Structure formats: structure tokens, C-alpha cells
Amino acid sequence: MSVIYLLISVSIVVAIFFFIAFIMAVRKGQYDDDYTPSVRMLFDDELKTKPKQIKTTPEKQV
Amino acid sequence: MDTSQSCFHCGLEIKKSDLIVFDSKNFCCKGCQTVYEIFSTNDLGCYYDFENSPGATPLDIAGKYDFLDNEKILEKLLEFHEDNIAVVSLTIPHIHCSSCIWILENLQRLESGISTSMVNFNEKTVRITYNSDAVELKKIVNLLSAIGYEPYISLENYETGVKTEDRSLTYKLGVAFFCFGNIMLLSFPEYFEANEFWIDQYKGFFRWLIFALALPTFFYSASGYYISAYKSIRSGMLNIDIPIALGIIVMFVRSTVDIIMGHGQGFFDSLSGLIFFMLLGKMFQIKTYNFLSFERDFKSYFPIAVTKLADGIEESVPIYDIVKGDRLLIRNQELIPVDGILLSSEATLDYSFVTGEANAIVKNSGDKVFAGGKQIGQLIEMQVLESVSQSYLTQLWSNDVFQKKVNQHFKTITDQISHYFTPILLLIAFAGFGYWIFFDVNTAFNVFTAVLIVACPCALALTAPFTFGNILRILGKKKIYLKNALVIEQLAKVDTLVFDKTGTITTTEKSTVHYHGIPLSETQECLVKNSLRASNHPLSRMLYAEMPDVDFLKMDSFEEFVGKGIEAHFEGNKITLGSPSFVHANQPQVLAETSIHIAINGLYLGKFVFKNAYREGLSQLFKSLSQKYELHILSGDNDGERAFLEEFLPVDTNLVFNQKPEQKLSYINDLQEKGKNVMMVGDGLNDAGALAQSNVGISISENVNVFSPACDAILDASEFQNISSFLQLSKKAIRTIKMSFTLSLLYNIVGLGFAITGNLLPLVAAIIMPLSTVTIVSFVTIMSTIYAKKLHLK
Numbered sequence: 001m002s003v004i005y006l007l008i009s010v011s012i013v014v015a016i017f018f019f020i021a022f023i024m025a026v027r028k029g030q031y032d033d034d035y036t037p038s039v040r041m042l043f044d045d046e047l048k049t050k051p052k053q054i055k056t057t058p059e060k061q062v
Numbered sequence: 063m064d065t066s067q068s069c070f071h072c073g074l075e076i077k078k079s080d081l082i083v084f085d086s087k088n089f090c091c092k093g094c095q096t097v098y099e100i101f102s103t104n105d106l107g108c109y110y111d112f113e114n115s116p117g118a119t120p121l122d123i124a125g126k127y128d129f130l131d132n133e134k135i136l137e138k139l140l141e142f143h144e145d146n147i148a149v150v151s152l153t154i155p156h157i158h159c160s161s162c163i164w165i166l167e168n169l170q171r172l173e174s175g176i177s178t179s180m181v182n183f184n185e186k187t188v189r190i191t192y193n194s195d196a197v198e199l200k201k202i203v204n205l206l207s208a209i210g211y212e213p214y215i216s217l218e219n220y221e222t223g224v225k226t227e228d229r230s231l232t233y234k235l236g237v238a239f240f241c242f243g244n245i246m247l248l249s250f251p252e253y254f255e256a257n258e259f260w261i262d263q264y265k266g267f268f269r270w271l272i273f274a275l276a277l278p279t280f281f282y283s284a285s286g287y288y289i290s291a292y293k294s295i296r297s298g299m300l301n302i303d304i305p306i307a308l309g310i311i312v313m314f315v316r317s318t319v320d321i322i323m324g325h326g327q328g329f330f331d332s333l334s335g336l337i338f339f340m341l342l343g344k345m346f347q348i349k350t351y352n353f354l355s356f357e358r359d360f361k362s363y364f365p366i367a368v369t370k371l372a373d374g375i376e377e378s379v380p381i382y383d384i385v386k387g388d389r390l391l392i393r394n395q396e397l398i399p400v401d402g403i404l405l406s407s408e409a410t411l412d413y414s415f416v417t418g419e420a421n422a423i424v425k426n427s428g429d430k431v432f433a434g435g436k437q438i439g440q441l442i443e444m445q446v447l448e449s450v451s452q453s454y455l456t457q458l459w460s461n462d463v464f465q466k467k468v469n470q471h472f473k474t475i476t477d478q479i480s481h482y483f484t485p486i487l488l489l490i491a492f493a494g495f496g497y498w499i500f501f502d503v504n505t506a507f508n509v510f511t512a513v514l515i516v517a518c519p520c521a522l523a524l525t526a527p528f529t530f531g532n533i534l535r536i537l538g539k540k541k542i543y544l545k546n547a548l549v550i551e552q553l554a555k556v557d558t559l560v561f562d563k564t565g566t567i568t569t570t571e572k573s574t575v576h577y578h579g580i581p582l583s584e585t586q587e588c589l590v591k592n593s594l595r596a597s598n599h600p601l602s603r604m605l606y607a608e609m610p611d612v613d614f615l616k617m618d619s620f621e622e623f624v625g626k627g628i629e630a631h632f633e634g635n636k637i638t639l640g641s642p643s644f645v646h647a648n649q650p651q652v653l654a655e656t657s658i659h660i661a662i663n664g665l666y667l668g669k670f671v672f673k674n675a676y677r678e679g680l681s682q683l684f685k686s687l688s689q690k691y692e693l694h695i696l697s698g699d700n701d702g703e704r705a706f707l708e709e710f711l712p713v714d715t716n717l718v719f720n721q722k723p724e725q726k727l728s729y730i731n732d733l734q735e736k737g738k739n740v741m742m743v744g745d746g747l748n749d750a751g752a753l754a755q756s757n758v759g760i761s762i763s764e765n766v767n768v769f770s771p772a773c774d775a776i777l778d779a780s781e782f783q784n785i786s787s788f789l790q791l792s793k794k795a796i797r798t799i800k801m802s803f804t805l806s807l808l809y810n811i812v813g814l815g816f817a818i819t820g821n822l823l824p825l826v827a828a829i830i831m832p833l834s835t836v837t838i839v840s841f842v843t844i845m846s847t848i849y850a851k852k853l854h855l856k
Binding site: 002004005008012015019022023026027031032033034035036039040042043 | 160163164167180181182183184185229232233236237240243244248263264267271
């Protein structure tokens, strides 16, 4: 038994593993909305810092 | 525009008289200020940090959503409801920026009963999970409305359950890509044909592994092509999918035979690559605008419930539960959902939704009222004559001609080519086979299969998807949203254009007034407004309403000259208002401009210009279109503006007035019977039939987020003057495709040269196939972009 059988098999198994991950992601609907998550990830915890902001910068640009 | 003059919340220009300063910020109305107060007291002021003036003015919705108390309606709207957990998806047309996402995903700060909310920006929906014991849906909807995010709930929501999305193309593409990549890697060693010991040793293993990987691609990913080819053979049309399916199958069979017989590694690499690229093209061509819908019917416009009066008690009932004899209450701005008899003494109904006629109709007690009318004014009471499904409007919709024909026998350009391509291809394959059979049977079979493999019109099949996909995106950026790629081909064929009048070539916005000239001082403004007060001319009334409030002045004398203007005297000041000749202005009368000129004490000051109700650039657009197209205007209105339009538009424009929806439809039909390819541009439901009947129906919309009738394309009204360029671009798209077809045929000829002489090696096939794909894709993308640039569309 040559090592090449083992290596190729392992590489295919790894590829299949990623392929299954892809299928699961599609099924969960991760590819349905390709815009909102990109905006959402940029929100920080604005809520917590908010009271401080109101005092220090009462004037906002219009 | 001076920034200090726009509203901090909604960004609209603030009229001086309405300015509200709160928390050192400017607001245009009480509503905007209230929303700001709600946000700032709840520490949600960040809303204004992401985007400048992201908000919308909340409208008065008192009582509008009372129907959400009705359990039956509630259950229909909810996506999920068990114990106290409820999930609802609401469509909110106002969603347009990151601030919207942020505030809507922080709703729990405003209402503790809400546990989570998720925005889908592309679909403009928010999915809210809430505790139904702690808060009612009605309260949530009222909260959303109060902060300017009023959801749109129509009869359509009542029927659609949870939507299931079709993701099969994504799966197919994923499978094809996975197989393609692995097969390519595994094929590599054999490309070099080195007779080294280790390659010989593992040949079998590699080949059978490749075979196994090719199976999912062949059976699953490519399945769409076999189905389409089978259908087209049955219907007797030779479409492009036949040679594709033939090529794929032959490739698979020959490669399998090659492996079994030990001839070689076969063409599995080219096979999976080909399928992958073609699916990629398909994916690229589908550009969906999730927030738009091209298949709307009356259900998207109708309310979900209406107020029923039973024994003196008001009750919200789903409109499907209305029966003959019920008494209904219709509030201001509400749509009448069924035919009936008016019980109140007077109603003012706006039927523009059905007829396109802009003027409201007054009905008296005992008159019949039809579904689709919108009540303007106070609350009215009516008695139902027909249920929803029996009403005139719904009957009209159920009429077959009003449905957009799904199965139009339209031959695409690709299909036209393949009509010749397929027979020629088969001819060459058989000729090659017939020639070689005299020398060597084995080679003859090789040549036969090689011809079918190499000529598999992969590049041909990719041309149209990539060209149209690119054009679709370019047009989408210019705010014309096409239903699918087929529309581009049909646009290129159009030779007759039909426009609706009201709402299409005219704007639906109220006319606004702008002042040009020497700025008026406050006293002068005061004098002008006081002079206007006495006049009954419509323009005077409009200008009077637009001007800021001033003190009342006592007038010494006043005279109105019909068709010219007015003259007023105040304490020795003489004010003249009217046409340029009347006020002795050295100003030419600008055609198609409505204006009032002003002179005080004989000194010319300037003019108030009323924004024309016709769309900007209309005259130029028609002028440029009239050279290439036959133009028609169909209007539901009376012919009051005929004279004006005749002067304004090219002479050969056909003007037809007083057209009912069915007449519009048959007008289009008549044109088509004369062999014309008609494009209809319309807006309201009154055009729906004509839009469906025409070859290309374009619905024009001031705000693409609000709802438009079933059509092939939705055009943002601000891009109206570009219609000519859009049509030209569609023609250029077809030209690009033709050029690219020539190019891909050249590839086929080179490939056939290899095939017919019996020299097609898997390596050659593996090189030609991606090479042709890459050239074709880059060629069509570059060409279509260049054409768009030339037409100033990019």
C-alpha cells in the first residue's frame, strides 16, 4: 500500500468536508442576504457609549 | 442648498414658516421632531451618526392598524406562533441605509417585548421575534410607524405563507465547482504523458477517482440541460441546449469507454469545467431585485381588512369575509375593497388607481361605488353589493388578457443561431465519421465523438448570459430594473413606443414654485402676497399658498386684466403681476413655462416659475425617439391638453385620449396585429392590461419601493429622459453578442480542425475550452461596458 493512496484520499476527504460546510451554509440561508451582514458587522456597541457622547458632542453635523 | 435649512431628521428642505428648533437642531415638522425625541430619550441618537438625515416623517395612522386586533388576521400574518413566542416578517419600504438597519435591529431598546429583530436589506423586510404576552403586533406596528418606518401590509400578506427560496442553482454550481477543481488536480499528472513508472502505477486509481468525481456533475449539475434539451426536441424547436446536452453526454460516454478500455484519461476535466462555466453564466445572468416585484396584482394594493359596522359596533374583518349586505366604514385615504352603495351623504373618490383619471369624483348618497376608489375626506359608510371576488376590479384582473403571458414564443438570439448550428454540427460529425470509416473504424468513432465534444457550443452558450448579465447590472445602476435578460432582447426589437400620459410623461408630484430675479425684501414680499389675496386666478391662488405668511395690508385699489395679470395699489405703491408683456419686462415668454412676473412701481424684479408638470427632457426625448420609432400617447384623461402636446411634441406623434383600460389593451393589440413590436410605458393599474399585452411593458415609478403593476421592467422616474439611451444600449448588446458569436465560431473551427483529423487529445480539449471561455467572457464584458460608456450610461 503506497502512501499516495492515503494522501489523495485524505485530500479528497478534506475537500468533501469543506464542500459539506458550503452546502450547510447555503441551506441555512447564509447566501440569501449578501448585503445586510456586511453592514451589521460594522456596528459597535453604540448603545453603551451613547450617554457619554450626548454630553461631549451635543452638536452633530447636519 | 444651505445645509442649515434641511431637516435634521428627514433631510427635506424646511420652509421658513415651519422651522422648529429643538435641541439646537432644525426640524421641518412636529413629526420629525417627535421621532428625534423618541430616539434621543432612549439613547438611540446614534441613528443620526451613520447617515445624514436618514429618517422619514411619520404619518398619522390613528386607527389604521386596528385590524391587527383580529385574531384570525393576526394568525395569517405571523410566521410562527407558539406559546408566547411569535415571529413576524414585515415589509418596510423606507429601509434604505445603514441607519435603518441599525435602528430596526435595536428595536428591543424601544419595546421590551421584542426579543430580536433582523433586517434583510435587499428584500426590505424586518423579521421580528417578540413575546406575544408582553406586546401585541399592533403595538409593534404602531411603534414602527411612529418612528417613520411604517410597514406595508396588504392583502398579499394574507395569502402567502413562508416563502421557500429556490437555491438549486447555488447547489449545482457548488457541486460543479467542487468536482471541477478536484478533477483538474487529479488530471494533471497525465497531461504530460511521461512514461514514468509511478504514473503508470497509479493511472487506474487516478482515473477511477476522476470518474467518481465526474458523476455528480454529470447527473446532478448538468441535469437542467438534459431537461431543457428534451423539452425543446418535443416542441420541435432546436435550441442551444440540444448541442450542449449532446456534447456533454457524448463526452461522458466516450470518456467512460476510454477509461474502461484503457485508452486514456478521457475528457472528464473538460466536461466538468464546461458545466461549471455554463452554470456560472446562468448565475451571472440572474440579477434579481428582491425588493421589487414584477408580478403584482390587485392584492398588493388592497387592504387586508376593513372596518365593518355591525349593530353599531365597529369591527375589523378580513376582506375575504365581507358578504353582501354588510355595512362598511371607509376612512380618509382608504381604498374601497368591494363594489357597493354609498350610504353617507357625500364621498370624494379618487379612481386614479383604476382609470388613471387624476380628478376625484364626487358621489352622493345612493350612488354605486366601485372597488379601487380611494376615499378623500371624511369617513364614509357604504353597503356591500358584491363580495371581493365578484367585484368589477377583481373580475377585471381575473380576465385572461390582463395576465402577462408566461409562455411567450419568443425566440432568443441564441436559439436562432443554434437553429442552424445544430444541423451543421451533426452534418460535420457524420461526414467525418463517413470519411474515416473507410480507413479505420476505431478512428471513425473517435472523430465522430471528438467533433461533438469540441463543437459543444460552450462559448456560444456563454455569450448571451454574460453580455445580458453585464447590461442588466449597468441598467440597474441607472435605475431601470429589468425582470430578466430576455427583456433586453425584446427591447432591441421594439419599433413602436406607447406612452401613458398622466403619471408617465407628467409627474405626479405637486407643482412647486421657484423665484428667479432680484431677491424680494420682506416689505416687497408682503406687498406681493397682499395683491395676490384679491385675485381668484388659479396661479395666484397657488402662489399665495406657497408664500410665507405676512401681515395684512389694506389695499387702495385692485384691477384684474383677464389673461394678462393684476394691478394693485397700496399707499402709493403700484404692484403689477402677470405675463411679461403686462409688467413691461424685457423678457421673452418661454414656451412651456408657467410663470408670474413681478414689477413694483414700474421696476421689474423677477418671476415666479411654476415647475412644469411634464417630465424634464420630455421634448428632447421625443424628438430623438421620433427619428427611429413610431410614437403614441394613450391617455385616460380628456383631450384638454391636446393643443399643448401637439405643439410640444414631434408632429408625427399619435395622440389618443379618453381611453379606458380595456381600450388601451386593444389599442396595443391592434398595433401588434399590424406587425409592430410595441413597448408600453405606463404607471397605474389602469395601464396594467396594456403593459401585459405589449412586447415590453415598462412601469414608471417615482419611488421604486412603492408598488407598480405587473411589467417587464420598472424605471425610476428620475431617469425618464434616458429611455432613448436604454433602447440604444439594448441594440448594442445584440451587436456585441453577434460579434462574440463570430469569435466563438472561430474557436469551434480550430477545434474541429483537430477533431476531424483525429488528433484531439484530452490536453488540447482542456486548453481550448477554458481559453475560449475566458476570451468570450472578457470580450463581451469589455464591449458592453464600452458601449454603455459611449451612451453615457456609466
